Amino acid sequence: MEKIIKLDKNYGHYLPLFNLKGLKASITPYFGGDLKLDHHHFVLEPVSELSLFKHQLSRNVIFTVNGQRYFLNGDTEIQQNDEVYLTIGGLYQKVLRKNALFDLSTTSFIPVDDLVEVHKIEIKNNSLKVLEVDTITAIPLYGRSADNLRDHRHVTSLLNRTMHKSNGILMKPTLSFDERGHLENHYTYSVFADIKDIKVNRIISNLDDFINGGSLNFPRGLNLKDTKPANGYEVIGAIGFEKFILKPNESKVLTVVIGVSKEDDLEKVSEKYFDSKTFEDELKKVEAHFKSYTDKLNFEIENKETSELLEWVTLQPVLRRYFGNSYLPHHDYGRGGRGWRDLWQDLLSLIMFNDSSVNELLFNNFAGIRIDGSNATIIGDKPGEFVADRNKIVRVWSDHGAWPLLTTKMYIDETGNLEFLLKKQSYFDDQFTHYTHQIKENISEDHKLKLSNTTYHGTVLEHLLLQNMVAHLNTGKHGFVKLEDADWNDGLDMAHDLGETIAFTHFYANNLKVLADLITELDGPIEMFESLYLLINEKIDLHSFFNRVKHFNDRIILVDKNELIQKLEIHYFRRLRHIEQFAWIKQSHLQSYVNNFGDLVDNEETMNLTGQAMALLSETLDQEDAEAVADTTKKLLFRPEFGGYLLNTNYDKVMMELGRAYGFQYGHKENGAMFSHMAIMYIYGLYRYNLVSLGKEGFQTLINKALDKDAQVLAGIPEYFNDQAVGKYLYLTGSASWLLKLLRDEVFGIKLVLGKLMLEPKLTQTDFINGKASITTIIKGNKVKVTYHNEKHLDYGNYKIVKMISQGQVIENLSDLKDNLEVYLDEL
Ligand code: G1P
Numbered sequence: 142m143e144k145i146i147k148l149d150k151n152y153g154h155y156l157p158l159f160n161l162k163g164l165k166a167s168i169t170p171y172f173g174g175d176l177k178l179d180h181h182h183f184v185l186e187p188v189s190e191l192s193l194f195k196h197q198l199s200r201n202v203i204f205t206v207n208g209q210r211y212f213l214n215g216d217t218e219i220q221q222n223d224e225v226y227l228t229i230g231g232l233y234q235k236v237l238r239k240n241a242l243f244d245l246s247t248t249s250f251i252p253v254d255d256l257v258e259v260h261k262i263e264i265k266n267n268s269l270k271v272l273e274v275d276t277i278t279a280i281p282l283y284g285r286s287a288d289n290l291r292d293h294r295h296v297t298s299l300l301n302r303t304m305h306k307s308n309g310i311l312m313k314p315t316l317s318f319d320e321r322g323h324l325e326n327h328y329t330y331s332v333f334a335d336i337k338d339i340k341v342n343r344i345i346s347n348l349d350d351f352i353n354g355g356s357l358n359f360p361r362g363l364n365l366k367d368t369k370p371a372n373g374y375e376v377i378g379a380i381g382f383e384k385f386i387l388k389p390n391e392s393k394v395l396t397v398v399i400g401v402s403k404e405d406d407l408e409k410v411s412e413k414y415f416d417s418k419t420f421e422d423e424l425k426k427v428e429a430h431f432k433s434y435t436d437k438l439n440f441e442i443e444n445k446e447t448s449e450l451l452e453w454v455t456l457q458p459v460l461r462r463y464f465g466n467s468y469l470p471h472h473d474y475g476r477g478g479r480g481w482r483d484l485w486q487d488l489l490s491l492i493m494f495n496d497s498s499v500n501e502l503l504f505n506n507f508a509g510i511r512i513d514g515s516n517a518t519i520i521g522d523k524p525g526e527f528v529a530d531r532n533k534i535v536r537v538w539s540d541h542g543a544w545p546l547l548t549t550k551m552y553i554d555e556t557g558n559l560e561f562l563l564k565k566q567s568y569f570d571d572q573f574t575h576y577t578h579q580i581k582e583n584i585s586e587d588h589k590l591k592l593s594n595t596t597y598h599g600t601v602l603e604h605l606l607l608q609n610m611v612a613h614l615n616t617g618k619h620g621f622v623k624l625e626d627a628d629w630n631d632g633l634d635m636a637h638d639l640g641e642t643i644a645f646t647h648f649y650a651n652n653l654k655v656l657a658d659l660i661t662e663l664d665g666p667i668e669m670f671e672s673l674y675l676l677i678n679e680k681i682d683l684h685s686f687f688n689r690v691k692h693f694n695d696r697i698i699l700v701d702k703n704e705l706i707q708k709l710e711i712h713y714f715r716r717l718r719h720i721e722q723f724a725w726i727k728q729s730h731l732q733s734y735v736n737n738f739g740d741l742v743d744n745e746e747t748m749n750l751t752g753q754a755m756a757l758l759s760e761t762l763d764q765e766d767a768e769a770v771a772d773t774t775k776k777l778l779f780r781p782e783f784g785g786y787l788l789n790t791n792y793d794k795v796m797m798e799l800g801r802a803y804g805f806q807y808g809h810k811e812n813g814a815m816f817s818h819m820a821i822m823y824i825y826g827l828y829r830y831n832l833v834s835l836g837k838e839g840f841q842t843l844i845n846k847a848l849d850k851d852a853q854v855l856a857g858i859p860e861y862f863n864d865q866a867v868g869k870y871l872y873l874t875g876s877a878s879w880l881l882k883l884l885r886d887e888v889f890g891i892k893l894v895l896g897k898l899m900l901e902p903k904l905t906q907t908d909f910i911n912g913k914a915s916i917t918t919i920i921k922g923n924k925v926k927v928t929y930h931n932e933k934h935l936d937y938g939n940y941k942i943v944k945m946i947s948q949g950q951v952i953e954n955l956s957d958l959k960d961n962l963e964v965y966l967d968e969l
Contacts (some may be wrong), residue, residue: 142435142452143230144856153193154855155470156229157460157872158251158258160427164401166258167469168249169193170227170236171214172200176258176399177468180476181286181319184258184330184401189473197357198281200249202262202395205275205363206242212279213238213245213262216358229856231431231456233424242268243387252414252423253430257400257407259414259423265392276336277363277381278397281348282312284330284376286319287476293318300326303346303370306408309333309398310346312376332378333398333411336385345379347371396420434459437494437924440884441915442908443841446848451884453857457877458490464873471860471870479520481509482629485544486875489882492552495919500561503552506545507566507604512590512690514611515576516541517569527569527588535577536626536634539615542608543648549605550655551882556921557896559662562605565598575687576615576625583692592693603669606656610676613649613712614683617641619735620719622649629819630751630788632802632811633734640799641735643724644755650716651759657709662895665702670695677708717761724752728766730773731756737798748777749789750819757826767830774823775835783808784815784846784862785839786823808864815862817843817876821883828887828903833937837905840883889916889927896921898955900945900964902929906936926961933967940966 148154148170155174158166167174167188173196176184186198202213215223215238228235233250244265251258266272289297300314309332317326334341343366345351350371353362362368363381371377378399385393398411414420435455441448466483467475479487484506491499509517509527515537517527553559568590574581589596599607617623617639624640627633633640660667672689675681681689689695724731726745733752734742743749753774756762762770778787791813796803802811810816820843827836847854852868858876859868885891888908890901898920908914915928931940944965945952952958 142449142456143228144449145226145228148225148227151194152853152855153190154227154853155193155871156232156234156855157464157469158232158234158249159460159463160251160253160255161463162254162256164251164256164258165464165468166251168200168234169196170225170234171196171216172236172247172249173214174199174470175283176401177287178256178328178401180467181288181317182328182401183283183285183287184399186281186283187287187290187473188470190470193470198283200260200397200399201279202397203277203279203360203363204245204264206272207270208273211240213247231428231435233427239267242266242270242272248424250424250427253426255400255410255413256402257398257410257414259420260397260399261417261420262395262397263392264387264395266387266389269389271389272387273384274387274393275382275384276339276395277343277345277379278332278334278395279351279360280332280378280397280399282310282330282332282376282378284312284314284328284401286317288319298375299373301374301376302372303376305344305346305370306333308335308341309380309408309411310344310370310376310378311407312346312371327403329402329405329407331398331400331402331407331411332380333400333408334378334380334382334395335412335415336382336393336395337415339382339385339393341380342366342383343379343381344368345381346376348375348377351377351379431456434494436917437919438490438881438885439917440889441910441913442884442888442904443844444910447841447844448910450844450848450857451880454877454880455490457857457872457874458487458881461873461875461877462487462491466873469871469873472873481516481518481520481541482538482544483875484520485548486878488548489551490878492548492555493881493885493918495555495922499552500558503549504561504564504566504601507601508589509569510545510604510608511570511573512568512607512693513574513576513687514542514607515573516608517571535573537577538627538629538631539612539622539625539642540628540645540648542612543645543652546605546609546652546655549601550659553659554893554895559659559895562602562659562663563600565600566604567596567598568604574691576611579687579691581691590693592695597693599670600668602656602660602663602667603673606669606677607673609649609652609656610673610712611683611686612645613653613716614676616646617735618739619643619723619741621646621724621735624734627800628751630800630802630811632805633800635797635800636734636737639735639737639739642733643720643731643735644733644749644751646716646720646724647752647755647759647761650713650720651761653709653713653716657706657713660702660706660709663702666699667702667705668697668699671698674698674700677705677712720756720761728769730770730777734799736796742792742799746777747790747792748774750774750778750786750816750823751788754819754823754826757830758822760826760829764830767826768832771827771830771832771835779839780815781842781846783864783866784817784820784852785842786815786820787813788816788819789813806864810861810863810869814864814869815843815846817858817860817874818879821876821879825879825883825887828883831903833903833905836887836903837908840880841907885916885918889914889929891916891918891920891927893920898958900927900942900955902942902964902966903937904929904931906931906934909934920958923959925958927964928962929964929966931966935966935968939969941969943967
């Protein structure tokens with residue numbers, strides 16, 4: 142997955158680096174970006190988008206060559222015409238910077254097992270002159286919580302205590318100040334550096350000494366000797382070396398190690414990387430580590446560029462699992478932890494990777510559901526750790542209840558583990574009740590709901606029925622599901638009173654059908670708490686249900702499974718009729734939202750993609766209606782120059798009655814950008830209706846845009862493309878899981894239903910490379926490469942499977958597939 146590009150200017154590229162010990166970084170070709178363990182432990186100063194263009198407070202080295210200063214980050218006047226080549230791989234960065242005198246080649250990565258970021262910087266004389274080189278690192282250590290970026294920035298520097306070692310510095314603040322109070326600090330931060338056979342002759346750790354009346358760009362203290370360790374000051378790791386001579390073609394290697402640790406081990410750990418063999422071996426380990434993820438799912442489709450891009454897409458869900466939605470330059474919000482929706486979306490790819498932790502993670506997540514059908518919104522790092530909200534403000538996202546079933550159904554289909562539905566899990570309990578609209582006093586201390594003083598455990602199926610029934614019945618005056626504080630679109634947050642989401646009305650309706658179908662497969666009767674039964678059977682309304690479960694004291698009853706199925710189907714069909722009658726705009730497309738005035742938002746000329754996407758994805762339309770929707774959506778929203786299907790037409794007004802999204806300039810983020818997640822879910826829906834050429838056009842346009850140099854996407858697919866078709870919010874996006882799912886389920890047609898494998902390819906003519914298209918994926922625990930052969934170059938609709946060969950044998954039955962499979966297509 143290595144990729145090399147020549148940089149003719151700063152495109153704002155960045156790459157994440159991380160290891161499973163919890164160290165995370167973003168790094169740019171100019172060594173900007175930051176390094177941290179979590180929100181409260183940033184080693185380098187936290188960055189956001191602007192920092193992609195200011196690199197002074199990050200990793201830098203100053204080389205004074207024949208009396209002239211050069212920066213590793215290239216930020217001096219004389220380096221503006223350097224040639225710069227960037228290489229990225231899984232997950233490391235190499236930068237080659239060339240000027241008329243010397244080359245700087247830097248390799249950077251975070252090793253698999255240590256809490257350090259390491260850099261090997263080779264300086265090579267490429268001129269005919271003899272060069273005299275003075276080297277000093279210039280790495281400001283931030284060493285505190287992101288909260289202190291402005292808040293208490295100065296007083297937190299008073300906490301700093303620094304120690305000079307023979308070739309580096311250790312900095313351990315006495316306390317840690319953040320919103321949790323003033324705590325004793327246990328973390329040490331460090332910078333160590335080494336050049337073989339060249340002595341360290343000065344160490345400067347006080348940033349004031351280093352600046353010495355100059356500035357970060359023109360520091361005047363580079364040559365100060367015998368400075369005192371920075372105690373009570375901002376800290377820099379400035380480690381200077383004796384001058385050395387480089388004859389033509391000669392080179393020297395500087396190793397720089399930046400770290401953080403709770404232990405007293407940073408000096409030892411850092412020195413390990415000064416050995417070049419160790420450095421190279423650790424780099425190989427890193428490559429092998431990330432390859433183990435991308436090996437689990439990959440594609441040969443369309444062309445080499447597309448297939449290579451997809452390797453990065455496979456890594457994206459892994460990145461999101463560890464970075465959440467925070468910690469990269471565009472992702473400058475949140476404090477770690479993950480949102481409820483994203484938690485379930487990210488599991489989609491873990492299921493595809495057959496990750497052994499899936500069962501447990503999935504099961505644990507159900508413990509975040511409250512007995513009123515709402516859920517904890519932020520999930521901590523440990524399994525089963527739930528928090529009401531990052532800011533302790535409780536909101537209800539009306540889509541939250543819909544995702545768990547989609548993910549659980551996928552898990553059951555992949556594994557055939559229907560029993561999972563009958564596993565028993567607890568419920569989350571805090572002060573909120575009535576879908577968080579009311580507060581109660583008596584809550585259990587361990588946040589687990591009690592019944593007669595013992596923790597109550599209901600089946601996973603009960604949790605799912607509860608979430609979907611409550612959401613389904615929580616309707617507004619138009620008879621659609623209430624929008625509450627937003628749905629999938631986080632930016633629709635200002636229609637709390639009268640807002641409705643027609644989009645998720647489709648999703649919940651279909652979920653009831655999915656539940657009915659799953660229950661059909663179970664041996665009855667079905668156990669549940671009585672209030673839920675009464676709600677499903679319309680014996681009580683939602684309000685009475687909330688009143689009943691506020692002080693949970695229910696009987697647990699057994700319900701006849703056929704009665705339950707029938708009831709769920711009644712709810713489903715009734716809602717379909719409602720949609721048919723009231724959601725349409727002149728049989729051309731669907732309404733998506735009701736605003737806080739209680740009005741439907743769209744007309745014949747306007748459209749929101751979410752309503753169309755959720756209808757197709759939920760298959761709540763008949764074929765003819767789906768085709769009508771697809772036609773209008775293409776007309777109103779398909780703009781290939783921006784990467785494909787835009788999120789909405791231009792409403793050209795701020796819409797305080799709907800949400801903050803419409804305060805954004807049109808074409809950005811949740812106001813009409815090409816938002817990958819929704820676009821791909823829409824395209825998934827197109828494939829469900831066999832609208833394959835439209836679907837293919839949709840996802841290939843998105844991929845081609847990501848590959849377009851002007852889109853400035855270094856790797857993978859971005860969250861969205863803006864009004865200049867520039868990709869924003871790289872790497873951490875739920876769309877990656879969906880693109881993988883789309884390709885695997887629909888395009889390559891790897892269909893698993895309750896553990897039974899079928900192949901239903903929907904590959905188009907151009908998907909094949911020289912008549913072949915393949916997917917490597919894990920099917921029921923076995924890694925299998927499925928190659929479709931289309932020698933006659935037939936398009937979708939004109940071929941059928943005529944032969945399947947595995948282990949040299951023609952096979953008919955896929956149930957025992959354990960090895961690679963060759964699938965031959967021929968005319969219908
Ligand atoms: C991001 C969020 C996601 C949210 C979406 C729209 O999208 O992570 O939860 O639904 O914005 O507001 P992503 O690109 O991650 O899918």
